[in-house]
Amino acid sequence: MKIFQINISVNSGSHGRIAEEIGKTVIKEGYVSYIAAAHITNTSQSETIQIGHELDRKLHGLKTRLFDRHGFGSKLSTIKLIKTIRKINPDIIHLHNIHGYYLHVGVLFKYLKEVNKPVVWTFHDCWPFTGHCSHFIRIDCNRWQQECYECPNVHRYPASWFIDNSRKNFRDKKNLFNNVTKMILVSPSEWLALNLRKSFLSGYVIKVKAESAPRLYERIAYHIV
Numbered sequence: 001m002k003i004f005q006i007n008i009s010v011n012s013g014s015h016g017r018i019a020e021e022i023g024k025t026v027i028k029e030g031y032v033s034y035i036a037a038a039h040i041t042n043t044s045q046s047e048t049i050q051i052g053h054e055l056d057r058k059l060h061g062l063k064t065r066l067f068d069r070h071g072f073g074s075k076l077s078t079i080k081l082i083k084t085i086r087k088i089n090p091d092i093i094h095l096h097n098i099h100g101y102y103l104h105v106g107v108l109f110k111y112l113k114e115v116n117k118p119v120v121w122t123f124h125d126c127w128p129f130t131g132h133c134s135h136f137i138r139i140d141c142n143r144w145q146q147e148c149y150e151c152p153n154v155h156r157y158p159a160s161w162f163i164d165n166s167r168k169n170f171r172d173k174k175n176l177f178n179n180v181t182k183m184i185l186v187s188p189s190e191w192l193a194l195n196l197r198k199s200f201l202s203g204y205v206i207k208v209k210a211e212s213a214p215r216l217y218e219r220i221a222y223h224i225v
Contacts, residue, residue, distance in 0.1 A: 002032045003217060004090035006051075006081075006108075008100040010035050011042040015097050015124045020044055022094070022213045029214040034088060036081055038102035049084055052077030052102050060101040068132065068160035069169070071098070071105045078104040082111045092217050095121040099134065099158065109176040112183075118220040119183040123192055128177060129199035131166030132158070144170070145198050174200040184220065 003026050009016035016037070023033035023046035033046035038057065040048050052074055060073030081103075085093070093112065098105060112119055127134040131148025133141075139152050151166035177200070184205040187193035193208045207216075 002090040007096035009039040068165035070158035078107040122186040131170030
């Protein structure tokens with residue numbers, strides 16, 4: 001079985017280390033592990049694939065600052081990534097942190113819908129189901145439960161200088177992220193799982209601190225979820 005993980009980093013930062021540990025675990029089971037990332041600064045036991053380059057990330061950051069369209073830059077880098085995924089033809093695609101100025105989520109999720117492979121998505125924050133922010137507790141905002149607009153956090157990560165596109169971002173994410181048939185969500189905590197169940201992603205199977213990666217992958221591959 002071939003496992004293809006996508007994350008902002010490999011073997012660095014909390015979620016980068018999580019992706020690395022998953023890779024180590026599945027390799028011990030005899031699987032083949034790939035990790036594609038924007039930042040590859042440490043060695044990995046998995047085969048690593050670079051996503052984009054520094055200039056691309058800066059341009060994505062500029063698009064975010066000017067137009068509040070974080071997650072909708074890096075189109076060419078994402079198209080190149082998808083060509084690589086098609087060539088490898090993995091059995092499972094495992095998403096981690098897909099924001100951070102390196103992916104075009106529209107291109108990625110249109111591919112995931114088309115290819116119809118099993119997808120695991122491990123959540124590390126709230127960005128996927130809001131129109132802008134990755135955390136909303138500090139500002140005590142619950143607009144994401146219905147629809148984001150007039151974001152009170154627009155000047156914080158991923159900061160926009162002038163424009164608030166939170167409503168459009170929310171609608172685009174809701175449409176894109178709900179079009180993948182074979183996807184399950186994994187939450188590291190009951191708190192985040194509770195919020196996922198209140199979000200537009202509530203229709204998916206949501207697991208909290210899922211079983212070991214190899215067992216989870218096997219259950220998905222054999223449709224036992």
